[in-house]
Structure formats: structure tokens, C-alpha cells
Amino acid sequence: MPDVQALVNDFVNKLRKRKIEGSQATARHTAEFLRSVISQQRIPYTNQAGALIDSVKAVGEQLIAANPVELAVGNVVRRVLHIIREEDLSLTTAAIGDLNISDGSDDDENDRDDRPVLSAAALAAAARKTLRPPSLHTLLEDVPNATIVPLSSSGGDSEGKCKSADKSSRIRKLKHDVIEAVNELIQDIDTCHEQIAEQAVEHIHQNEVILTLGRSRTVMEFLCAAKEKKRSFRVFVAEGAPRYQGHVLAKELVARGLQTTVITDSAVFAMISRVNMVIVGAHAIMANGGLIAPVGLNMVALAAQRHAVPFVVVAGSHKLCPLYPHNPEVLLNELKSPSDLLDFGEFSDCLDFGSGNGEPQLHVVNPTFDYVPPNLVSLFITDTGGHNPSYMYRLIADYYSADDLVLQRKSAAGN
Amino acid sequence: MWYRSPSFILDNQEQEKFLLRQQLDQQNDDVLNPPPPPSMSEISIQNPNPNISAYYQTRAAHHAVVTSDWLAQAQAAVSGGVTGEDTVEKVEEDDRVVEKGESVIEEFNSWRKQPDLAEAVAAIRALASVIRSSKATTMMELEIELKKASDSLKSWDATSISLTAACDLFMRYVTRTSALEYEDFNSARSRLMERAEKFGEISYKARRIISMLSQDFIFDGCTILVHGFSRVVLEVLKTAAQNKKSFRVFCTEGRPDRTGLRFSNEMAKLDVPVKLLIDSAVAYSMDEVDMVFVGADGVVESGGIINMMGTYQIALVAHSLNKPVYVAAESYKFARLYPLDQKDMAPALRPIDFGVPVPSKVEIEKSARDYTPPQYLTLLFTDLGVLTPSVVSDELIQLYL
Numbered sequence: 132m133p134d135v136q137a138l139v140n141d142f143v144n145k146l147r148k149r150k151i152e153g154s155q156a157t158a159r160h161t162a163e164f165l166r167s168v169i170s171q172q173r174i175p176y177t178n179q180a181g182a183l184i185d186s187v188k189a190v191g192e193q194l195i196a197a198n199p200v201e202l203a204v205g206n207v208v209r210r211v212l213h214i215i216r217e218e219d220l221s222l223t224t225a226a227i228g229d230l231n232i233s234d235g236s237d238d239d240e241n242d243r244d245d246r247p248v249l250s251a252a253a254l255a256a257a258a259r260k261t262l263r264p265p266s267l268h269t270l271l272e273d274v275p276n277a278t279i280v281p282l283s284s285s286g287g288d289s290e291g292k293c294k295s296a297d298k299s300s301r302i303r304k305l306k307h308d309v310i311e312a313v314n315e316l317i318q319d320i321d322t323c324h325e326q327i328a329e330q331a332v333e334h335i336h337q338n339e340v341i342l343t344l345g346r347s348r349t350v351m352e353f354l355c356a357a358k359e360k361k362r363s364f365r366v367f368v369a370e371g372a373p374r375y376q377g378h379v380l381a382k383e384l385v386a387r388g389l390q391t392t393v394i395t396d397s398a399v400f401a402m403i404s405r406v407n408m409v410i411v412g413a414h415a416i417m418a419n420g421g422l423i424a425p426v427g428l429n430m431v432a433l434a435a436q437r438h439a440v441p442f443v444v445v446a447g448s449h450k451l452c453p454l455y456p457h458n459p460e461v462l463l464n465e466l467k468s469p470s471d472l473l474d475f476g477e478f479s480d481c482l483d484f485g486s487g488n489g490e491p492q493l494h495v496v497n498p499t500f501d502y503v504p505p506n507l508v509s510l511f512i513t514d515t516g517g518h519n520p521s522y523m524y525r526l527i528a529d530y531y532s533a534d535d536l537v538l539q540r541k542s543a544a545g546n
Numbered sequence: 547m548w549y550r551s552p553s554f555i556l557d558n559q560e561q562e563k564f565l566l567r568q569q570l571d572q573q574n575d576d577v578l579n580p581p582p583p584p585s586m587s588e589i590s591i592q593n594p595n596p597n598i599s600a601y602y603q604t605r606a607a608h609h610a611v612v613t614s615d616w617l618a619q620a621q622a623a624v625s626g627g628v629t630g631e632d633t634v635e636k637v638e639e640d641d642r643v644v645e646k647g648e649s650v651i652e653e654f655n656s657w658r659k660q661p662d663l664a665e666a667v668a669a670i671r672a673l674a675s676v677i678r679s680s681k682a683t684t685m686m687e688l689e690i691e692l693k694k695a696s697d698s699l700k701s702w703d704a705t706s707i708s709l710t711a712a713c714d715l716f717m718r719y720v721t722r723t724s725a726l727e728y729e730d731f732n733s734a735r736s737r738l739m740e741r742a743e744k745f746g747e748i749s750y751k752a753r754r755i756i757s758m759l760s761q762d763f764i765f766d767g768c769t770i771l772v773h774g775f776s777r778v779v780l781e782v783l784k785t786a787a788q789n790k791k792s793f794r795v796f797c798t799e800g801r802p803d804r805t806g807l808r809f810s811n812e813m814a815k816l817d818v819p820v821k822l823l824i825d826s827a828v829a830y831s832m833d834e835v836d837m838v839f840v841g842a843d844g845v846v847e848s849g850g851i852i853n854m855m856g857t858y859q860i861a862l863v864a865h866s867l868n869k870p871v872y873v874a875a876e877s878y879k880f881a882r883l884y885p886l887d888q889k890d891m892a893p894a895l896r897p898i899d900f901g902v903p904v905p906s907k908v909e910i911e912k913s914a915r916d917y918t919p920p921q922y923l924t925l926l927f928t929d930l931g932v933l934t935p936s937v938v939s940d941e942l943i944q945l946y947l
Contacts, residue, residue, distance in 0.1 A: 266930060267715065267877055267945040270748065419925065419934050455925065455932045457763045505934075521936035533931070 135171055138164070139190055146197040146204065154203035154414060155348070158320050158449040161194060161207040166313045169211075169306065179305050180219030187211055188535075200465045200500075202415040202423065202452045207320075209453065209535045211313055216532050218308040319514070323447030324349055326514035328356035334443065334512070339364045339407040342440075344396065345371030345425045346380035347412025349445045353512075354410070355387050365390040367406060371427065372396050373471040373497060396427050403434040413446045415463075417456045418527055420505030420520025423463055426498055432507040441509040448513050453527045453536050459502035469495030599894040601706035602914050604658050604665065650676050650695040651702050654709075664777075666712035666878045667746045669699060673716050674742030677735060685731060689720060705894040707844030707852055711881040716742070718945060752876040752929035753778050757785040760874060760927045764791055768836040771796045771828070771864075774854035775805035776841020778874040780812055782927070783839075787816045795820045796831060798856065802898045805854065825856055829863045838864045842875035845928075846883040847942050849920035849935025851875065852891065855913060861922035870924035877928045880942055885917045 142164050144150075151157050165187060172186050191208030198204060327349055335341065335357040341364060343350050354366060366389055370377035377393060384391045394402055403409075409431060415423040422428070422444060435442040456463060472495055475482070481493035505520035512518075518526065653675045657668035676695040682688040696713040703709060720738060756778055764770070764786045772779055772795055786793060795813050797806035799822060806822055813820035823831055838860060842851040851857070851873050864871045885891045893913040904910065920935035927933075930941065 267880060267941050270715065270877060270929075418932070455762075458765055521934060524934060524937050525940070536931075 135168055135190075138167065139193055143193055143197040146194060146201065149198070152201075154201065154450050155320060155323075155447065157198075157201050158203040158207050158447075159317060161204050162211065162313060162317045162320060164194075165190070165208065165211045166310055166317070169215075169309055169313065172306075174306060180215055183215050183305075183309065184212055187215065200463060202454075202463070203449055205454075206415075206449055206452055207316070209531045210316055210449070212535045213530065213532045214312040214316065215309050216534075218305060218312060222305055222308070320447065320449050323449070323514045324352045327445050327447065327512055328352040330512055330517065331357040332360045332362065334408070334410075334517075335362055335364055336407075337362060337364070340367065340405055341365070342367040342369065342399070342402065342406040342409045342431070342435075343380070343411055344369040344377065344399070344427055344431050345374070345412075346376035346383075347425075347445070349447065350410055350412045351380060351383055353445050354384060354389060358387055358389050363390075365392065367392050367394055367402055369394055369396045369399050369427070369431070371425065396430070399431050400434045400437075403438050403440060406435075406438075406440050409435045409440055409442045411442075411444055413444050413450060414500055415450050415452045416444070416446055416511065416523060417459070418453050418524055419455055420508060420511075420523040421456050421459070422503040422505075422508060423452075423456070423459065423500050424503055426501050429501040429503050429507075432503045436507050442507060443510045443512060444508055445512045448515065448526070448530065451513070451523065451527055451530060453531045456502060463500065463502070465499040467497045467499055469497055471497055598896060599705035599914070600703040601665070601709070602894050602896045649679070650699055654699055654702075663746065664708065664749050664876070665706055666708045666715075666876075667749050669709045669712040670716050670742050670745045672699065673713065674739050677739050677742070683731065685734065688735065692717060692720060704892045707881045707883065708879045711844060712878055714882060714946075715878055749876060749878070752878070753781045755929040756874050756876070756927045757782045759932055760872065761786060761789060761791075763837070763872065763925075763927075764793055765836075766792050769794045769796060769834055771798070771832070771835045771838045771860070772806075772809060773798045773838070773840050773857055773860050774800055775803075775809050776874065778876065779839050779841050780809070782874055783813065783818065784816060787818050793818065796835060797822050798828060798860070799824050800854065800856070801825055802896075803854075828860050832863050832867050832869060835864070835869055838869060838871045840871070840873055842873050842879055843915055844879050844881045844883065845873070845875050845926065845938055846881055846885060846917070847939050848884055849923070849926075849938040850885070851918050851923065851926075852883075852885070852915055853918065855916050858888070858916040858918045858922075861918045865922045871922060873923055873926045875926060875928055877930045877941070880938060882942060882946060888917055891917065 142160070145160075146157070151160050168187065168190050169183060172183060175182050187208065191205070191212070194208065195205045331353045335354070341354065343354075343366065357364065366384055368377045368381045368384070368391060370393055372395075381391045381393045411424065411428055411431065413422050413424045417423065424444075432442050434440075478493065482491045482495075484491055505523075508520045510517050511520065511523065513526070515526070650672050654668055654672035657663060657671045658665060660668075673692060673695060676692055677688065680688055680691050682691055696717055700710050700713055719741070760782045764782075770783070770793055772783075783793075783795065795810075795818055797810040797813070797820060800806040800809075801824075810820045810822050840851070840853055840857050840860070842853045844852045846852060853873075861871050883891065894915055895912045896914040898910055898912060920938075923935050925932055925934060926938065933941075
């Protein structure tokens with residue numbers, strides 16, 4: 132498929148050159164891109180889901196490698212893989228129901244299975260378990276090895292006996308269902324702001340003082356939603372050096388008629404005692420409930436904890452990442468250009484490589500992200516509601532299937 | 547101002563007097579009329595040596611570098627136990643009364659003697675032998691028999707957490723597995739037996755999974771503090787060494803079992819730089835440490851762990867210096883316990899050799915393990931994946947609801 136590979140290269144280049152930035156935009160683009168990959172994928176007659184999963188996985192690995200810091204890419208790839216698995220499962224369970232009726236007459240089908248044929252319900256139950264993460268339930272029965280192999284082979288083989296018209300309709304059905312579900316995912320990513328903003332009135336009360344840092348669209352819509360519901364409150368905006376996105380946010384908030392105060396990042400500790408709640412956005416939420424967030428937020432979180440101010444994080448579910456952070460300060464960070472901090476013209480003599488021992492005297496480090504440990508976060512507000520940091524793994528278990536985590540992890544380690 | 551009451555001293559004195567009186571009574575009794583032969587079930591159900599927990603004996607035999615003095619003691623204890631069991635067996639054969647509870651314990655003991663076998667595996671194999679020898683013809687009968695066997699196994703050694711957890715897990719499997727409902731009795735029975743036989747494999751696989759999962763967390767140039775001798779932790783570090791990671795290991799000495807000596811020995815075999823610390827040097831060296839790695843005897847419902855004595859204080863020190871504490875434990879060690887504090891569980895007693903005679907009036911703390919609450923643990927590496935402590939209770943609730 133040369134055309135798909137060209138598309139992949141194009142998208143990878145965009146990611147690599149940071150033409151697409153921000154987790155929502157990246158998530159959306161990735162989902163749309165994967166949808167086009169799926170729709171162009173030719174599907175073999177047997178093991179269609181396997182072929183789809185393989186191709187999505189192969190593309191996904193390239194995308195993740197293009198920008199490993201943008202965790203939303205990996206999240207969406209895993210979500211799409213999970214969708215394919217689920218759709219395949221719902222189709223096979225339906226098909227097995229049909230198969231089982233014809234099973235009695237089909238003698239060689241029985242011969243091939245060395246064990247007595249279980250009922251369709253039992254098989255479906257076993258298959259459903261593979262989608263879930265491993266648990267104590269399944270510890271004693273190794274389902275993935277024993278039950279699933281005969282399941283897929285019986286599905287694939289007996290299908291060969293069916294009429295070809297029936298078959299092609301099933302293939303189209305799987306692809307159609309998957310694309311439908313991916314469309315839903317894209318819609319979810321688009322509308323996550325509104326769903327989060329709906330909950331704003333429950334959290335923001337009259338005459339409260341809210342502190343935020345930098346600019347996050349989710350936070351902006353959250354605050355505006357509360358304003359629209361006739362809540363009057365005051366917002367402190369820390370400017371979010373070095374990109375000063377807080378200035379932009381302050382402008383937007385004032386345009387919507389909110390009382391806004393701009394403070395420097397270093398003034399957070401001075402102001403925190405007057406604040407009732409800290410509401411911030413995030414870059415990604417890790418599986419342990421920790422947070423990858425714009426730089427400076429760890430300081431805000433520590434200040435909030437010191438003064439027992441609730442630290443609330445608003446984030447769409449596409450930011451939920453099933454990985455555990457290990458050494459996040461280094462591995463999940465990105466160093467941006469020093470031009471954000473310093474003017475090259477003024478500092479050019481300090482940055483001169485020619486002077487002294489060939490190394491500039493002045494170094495500039497401009498990290499993009501902070502890691503906020505889970506114990507500093509009071510509440511996560513996602514499109515499905517408010518959750519405790521320790522509950523994040525549960526959401527992750529719902530959105531992703533366990534097989535994909537491990538595979539991605541291996542590929543990530545290889546890169 | 548409230549002062550602590552001196553009741554503990556008075557209580558002790560009372561108890562001593564009571565014991566003394568009892569001994570005297572017994573002696574008088576012995577003179578007057580010889581003691582009746584103890585009934586069969588009592589002997590075998592009770593631990594042969596109540597002062598040393600059976601759980602601890604196996605552990606010591608498997609892992610510990612044992613002092614010669616203690617070896618003699620242990621041998622005396624074991625030989626006493628064995629002869630007791632032998633006689634029981636003979637009497638049993640004579641009377642042709644086959645008590646399920648007793649045979650399962652023997653089976654369990656023979657399995658647990660194998661040094662590379664986890665206690666849970668021994669328990670499940672013992673239960674499998676019950677299924678094999680059972681003459682039950684329905685699932686219900688088999689279940690009842692198994693329940694009896696597992697109860698007697700549990701009560702025989704209440705101190706072993708993974709034994710209890712494994713028995714519970716297997717019973718749950720027998721009663722709850724949906725696949726069993728669709729089969730006839732004989733195939734269900736053989737399926738159960740097959741699963742039980744394979745459990746050793748599962749346990750081995752679990753260790754492999756755990757060591758794979760934890761590789762990401764061991765970075766080049768890190769220093770790892772290890773407490774106790776855990777097979778899983780050893781496997782984790784072995785894999786890391788095989789993956790050419792360069793790291794350094796600190797081992798606590800692990801008095802009085804000297805588990806650290808054996809662990810450091812294993813590390814030296816792998817060419818990993820290793821340093822031995824005395825147990826009291828943990829806080830002193832903690833600033834050099836990047837992470838703490840411990841195993842677990844049992845993971846309890848709160849997400850905390852029960853592990854070798856000293857784990858709690860190491861976790862406290864690590865927590866106060868902001869170092870992550872990682873626990874490597876197989877998921878069959880998840881137990882339905884909820885200890886509220888250190889004394890809220892059956893203590894596993896062990897002998898402690900101080901090298902010099904200790905006056906009889908001096909009390910000795912003999913418990914072999916302590917409870918580390920979940921807030922001091924960072925992550926648990928299990929074969930179910932990397933978990934935060936709060937996930938453990940969720941898993942257990944899902945299984946036993």
C-alpha cells in the first residue's frame with residue numbers, strides 16, 4: 132500500500148516538525164488519520180480484525196516514535212485498537228450464536244476441537260475476558276492461550292464454508308462498524324470541552340477566587356460555563372512564563388465579562404492564601420493519577436497543598452495515558468528553543484561557542500512540562516465526571532485493552 | 547497528664563504465676579495418673595512447634611543462612627514433628643480412618659519442602675491431591691470435601707498468608723468458574739486437576755511478567771535498596787542485569803536470618819556492584835538510594851503489604867526522604883486481610899540468636915514480619931500489571947464479591 136505509506140510519512144513529518152501541537156489537536160488529527168488508514172486497508176477473508184489491528188499497530192508505532200512526548204497520539208492509537216477488538220468481539224459473538232445452531236450437523240467441526248464444544252455463552256464470556264485487563268479471576272484459567280485460539284480458528288474456518296456474499300457483507304460490516312466507532316471517538320474528542328464545562332456549576336461557587344496558570348481551552352470553557360450560569364467569581368491568572376499564554380487567557384476571560392487578575396508565576400505563593408480553588412489543564416494524565424502538565428504547575432500544586440486549597444485538573448479522556456511514569460522529569464519532557472527565554476541579539480556574546488574552551492558560558496534550559504505526583508491532585512474532572520487520582524486506573528481499564536499496553540510498551544522500549 | 551498504666555507488668559506477672567501453677571498441677575497429675583494418649587486429630591491439626599511458626603520454618607529452610615545453633619534447634623523441632631506425624635499415620639492405617647484434613651496437610655508439607663516451589667503452589671497441589679483421591683460423584687460433594695481440606699490446611703498454619711490466599715483463590719475458582727458449569731462432572735474434575743498441576747507454571751510465569759514490567763523503572767546508574775530475600779525481586783534484578791543495565795544494589799543484612807548475606811551473594815554472582823548494610827544503617831544510606839525494592843509475604847486488602855520485619859521502617863524512611871518504594875509480588879499473594887495496625891495479625895514467631903545468653907527475665911520480640919500501610923508504597927509490580935496500592939482492594943472485591 133504505497134499510498135498509505137506516503138500518507139503516514141506526511142503525517143509523521145508533521146508530528147516531527149511540531150506542526151500539530153496541543154493534545155486535543157493531535158488526538159483529533161491522529162484519529163482522523165487512523166480512520167483513513169482503516170478505510171484504505173484491504174481486508175483478507177480470514178482474520179480480518181487481526182489484519183486491521185496489525186496495520187493500525189504498525190502505523191501507530193511510527194506515529195508514536197515521531198513525537199513520543201505527545202502522549203495523545205499513543206492514547207488515540209490504543210483507543211482505536213480497543214475499538215477494533217470490541218467491534219470484532221461483538222460480531223463474533225453474534226456469529227457464534229448462528230454457528231452453534233449448525234454445529235450439530237457439522238461433524239468435522241467437532242473433531243477438530245479436542246475438547247468438548249463449550250456453549251456459545253461460555254465462549255463469549257471467555258472472549259470478553261481477554262478485552263479486560265488480567266485479573267485474579269483469570270489467574271487460574273489461561274484464557275488467552277486455551278480458549279481463544281479454537282475460537283478464532285473455528286470462526287475463520289467455518290466461515291470458508293459460508294457463501295461468499297455473506298462473507299463480504301461481514302467484512303464490510305466490521306470495517307463499517309469500526310469506522311463508525313472511530314467517528315464517535317472523534318466526536319468525543321471534539322465535544323469533550325462542553326461535557327466538562329457542563330459540570331462547572333457544581334464546582335465553582337458564588338464569590339470564589341479561582342487560580343489558574345497558563346492557558347488551557349478546557350479551563351477557559353469551564354470558567355465561562357460557570358459565568359454563563361450567572362455565577363460571579365474572580366479569576367487569578369498566573370501568566371505562564373515563558374510563553375505567557377496566561378495573557379491570552381486573561382484577554383479571553385475579560386471579553387466574556389469575568390473579573391480577572393494577572394499575576395506573575397512567582398507570585399503564586401503570595402496569592403494562594405486568598406484562593407479557594409486551583410483549576411488547571413493538563414498535557415496528559417498518567418495511569419497512577421500523576422500529571423504531565425505545563426511547566427510551573429508542580430509549584431502551583433505544592434503551594435495549593437501547603438495552604439490546603441483544592442487542586443482540580445480538567446482534562447478530556449483522550450489525555451488519559453495508560454503508562455506509568457518512570458523518571459518523568461526526564462523521559463516525558465521536551466526542551467524548547469531558548470529563544471522563548473532570551474533574546475539572541477542581547478545575549479549573543481555569552482552564547483558564543485568560539486570563546487574560552489569552545490563551550491558557551493551561558494546555558495539555557497527551557498523544559499515544557501512538569502510532573503505533578505498524584506498525591507498533590509485533589510480531583511480530576513473528565514468528560515465522564517469527577518474522579519479521584521487513585522481511580523484513574525479504572526477509567527484506563529475501560530478505555531484500553533491490556534494487550535495493547537504491553538505491545539506499545541515493548542515498541543516504545545525498542546525505540 | 548495521662549500516664550501509661552503499669553498493667554502490662556502486672557499482667558505478665560499474673561501470667562507467669564498462672565503458668566507456673568499449671569506446670570505444677572501437671573506434674574502432680576502425671577504422678578497421680580499418666581496422661582491419656584492424645585487424640586489423633588489434635589496432634590496433626592496443631593503445629594508441632596507452636597513457638598516457631600510453620601511458615602517461618604519453611605522460609606528459613608529455603609532462603610536463610612542459618613546459624614549452626616539454630617539449625618540444631620530447628621532439626622530438633624522438625625524431627626519431633628515428623629515422628630509425631632509418623633505415628634499418626636501408622637495409627638491411621640490401623641484404624642482405616644482416612645481423615646481428609648490430615649492427608650492434605652501431609653501432602654502440603656511434602657510439596658513445600660521443595661525449595662523452588664512457592665507456598666501457594668504447594669497449597670494448590672495439595673488441594674489437587676484431595677480432588678484426585680476424592681470419591682465424590684457430584685460437584686457439590688467435591689466442593690464440600692475441598693472446603694474441609696482447605697479449612698484444615700489454613701488452620702494448620704494460620705501464619706502463612708500466601709497459603710490462605712491460595713486456598714481461597716482455588717476455592718473461588720472451583721465455585722465460580724463459568725466454564726465448569728457447562729461440563730459434566732468428570733471433565734470438570736480433570737480440568738480442575740489440570741489447572742492445579744499447571745499452577746506451578748503460572749507462578750513461574752508470574753515472576754517473568756513481573757520482571758519484564760519492572761524493567762522500565764530501573765534506569766542506568768540507579769541505586770536500589772533491597773530488604774529481605776525475595777525470589778521475585780531476585781528475578782527482577784537478574785533480568786535487569788541481563789539487559790545490561792548498570793545499577794548498584796544495597797542489601798540490608800536482615801538480622802537474624804541474614805537474608806541480605808544470601809541476596810548479596812546472588813548479586814555478586816551476577817557481577818552487580820553490591821553493598822551490605824546493617825539494618826540500622828538504612829536511614830544513613832537512604833540519600834544515596836534511588837528506589838527501594840521489596841517482595842511481599844502477602845498483599846492485603848488495603849493495598850499495604852506484610853513482609854519481613856524491617857520493611858515498615860524502611861518504607862517510612864524512604865517516604866520521608868521522597869524515595870519510591872516498589873513492591874514485587876505475584877497476584878496470588880493478594881489476601882483478604884485488613885490489618886489495622888502492626889499487632890492486628892497472627893504473629894509469625896521465630897527464634898532469635900543473640901550470640902550471648904539472654905537472661906530469662908528479658909523479653910524478646912519474636913515476630914518475623916510487619917505490616918507496611920499503603921500510603922508508604924509507591925507501586926506494586928504484579929503479574930496483573932503495574933498497580934497502585936488502591937487497585938489491590940478493587941481486584942479483591944471483584945473476585946470475592
